[in-house]
Amino acid sequence: MRAAVLLRPGAIELQDLPIPEAPPGGLVVRVRTALTDGTDFKAFRRGHPRMPMPTPFGHEFSGDVAASDSSFAVGDAVMCVHTAPCGECYWCKRGQEELCETIMPTMILGAYAEYIQVPERIVKRNCYPKPPELSYVTAAFLEPLSCVVHSLDLLNCRPDDNVLIIGDGGFGLLHAMLLKRSGATVLLAGRREPRLKIARDLGIETINARSRNIGEEIRKRTRDRGADIVIECTGREEVWEAAPDLARRGGTVSFFGGLPPDAKALFTASRLHYDEIRLISPFHFTPAAVKRARDLLVEKKIDPLPLITETVPLAEIATVFERLKNGEGIKFAVTP
Ligand SMILES: [Zn+2]
Structure with a gap:
């Protein structure tokens, strides 16, 4: 599959990587839309403490289930975020799941790619079916809206x-x-x-x-x-x-x-x-926030599409980040 890799700040390379397999209890999603985002842009511009490079890249996405070891079936359209709390640590038990000890170390990156692996903990807590009437682009706003x-x-x-x-x-x-x-x-x-x-x-x-x-x-x-x-x-x-x-x-x-x-x-x-x-200083989100963000999108209480500057193929990912660096646009929808 084609996948964007951030080699170092300022250098994005498209690589041919093996298509991942469904992890135990998890999924592989065929990415239909991945959105550019301020965090990705920061990593591109100056590096990111939580993204040692080279790193797979991109974390706001929606798509279709391509392989599953979960209750989702192959072909189901899904919307999810790239993290989930453990539910068992000190912070989770105190209702501060956004600060879960393992939420950041277990996050998934690599949405600027044809396929992405989604582990069981995300499938269980922060993954929802995407209704057919909701576009993949709108569904990909689940993560930023949850924040x-x-x-x-x-x-x-x-x-x-x-x-x-x-x-x-x-x-x-x-x-x-x-x-x-x-x-x-x-x-x-x-x-x-x-x-x-x-x-x-x-x-x-x-x-x-x-x-x-x-x-x-x-x-x-x-x-x-x-x-x-x-x-x-x-x-x-x-x-x-x-x-x-x-x-x-x-x-x-x-x-x-x-x-x-x-x-x-x-x-x-x-x-x-x-x-x-x-x-x-709000940081990240809880599963309850993800659920409410999902409701806002599905019930069409918020329409984020005006924030999309342009839809571009994955091949243009490096150009898109150069354009963002030049101050152009807000969010780009990348279609791998
Ligand atoms: Zn936890």
């Missing part, structure tokens, strides 16, 4: 909240779409006009941070208070550091965009303490 559902679980947003989202990538836009649905007042800040236009076409208010001052704008909108909630979706140190100053007294800052392993962020301690700024 955002989990992020909002930690946030406890109210419908009367004024929310500032910083970052106009796929995750910023998915946060904006879900929060708008919940009734919150959302302002999306970004620096790329084509992405902001997509948000505006979805009825989301935007501000271009290149030409306007986000702090002034948010104060104008909140009688000088600042945002009830600020969600950082850029994964940039300077934005992490600036975010608390955009929140109101008693507000919440959510750091959704992860930083490189050695990064540090500096905050004014008195502002955090005397203004009671709550800081949270």
Whole structure:
């Protein structure tokens, strides 16, 4: 089979690899759609602590069962994520399954390929039949949407909240779409006009941070208070550091965009303490979040297709990442 391998940052190679076999209790999926994603892009640009290279590549996908040692039958269309918690460790037992001891070491990568192996623990907890009326592209949004559902679980947003989202990538836009649905007042800040236009076409208010001052704008909108909630979706140190100053007294800052392993962020301690700024850092997702993300997609409560820039064959995978590096597009749908 053809499969993309990330040899080192900046170097993607298409290789001929053997088609995997179904592991005990697991599946092999013939990938129909794999989506590009910010994490993949980070790994491509600067490397990733959890992806020693060379590494198979890509983790948002949907497809058809090609081999099975599970209750799924060959030919079934499925949607799943690339991890599942063990259910037995300290964190799992405390309901923090996103932090499961073995969730990251057992994740599967390699969705930019014709076939991918799905182990039993994912099949049992985080794999669902894909209804025929749901496209493979929409179904492949299960993983990123699960991250955002989990992020909002930690946030406890109210419908009367004024929310500032910083970052106009796929995750910023998915946060904006879900929060708008919940009734919150959302302002999306970004620096790329084509992405902001997509948000505006979805009825989301935007501000271009290149030409306007986000702090002034948010104060104008909140009688000088600042945002009830600020969600950082850029994964940039300077934005992490600036975010608390955009929140109101008693507000919440959510750091959704992860930083490189050695990064540090500096905050004014008195502002955090005397203004009671709550800081949270949502990471990954629980099976319950995956289930709700699945429901949102299947029940068509959210339509993520406007985030797809273009559909491309697997042969163009290296070009696609170059295009992303040049600031082009949001998410590409790759069809192996
Ligand atoms: Zn666990």
